[in-house]
Amino acid sequence: MRRVTVLGRYLRYLRYLLPELLVQIQRSRIKGTY
Numbered sequence: 001m002r003r004v005t006v007l008g009r010y011l012r013y014l015r016y017l018l019p020e021l022l023v024q025i026q027r028s029r030i031k032g033t034y
Helices: 002-033
Strands: none
Touching: none
16 A cells, blocks of 8 residues: 555656646747747
8 A cells, every 4th residue: 555655646746746847848949948
């Protein structure tokens, strides 16, 4: 059961991190182009 809880927490963590990472990547690309 611990594996399920750990995976759930990890997935939630990724859900919150992924959008921020995408925004940072887009910003870095914009900085790179300009």
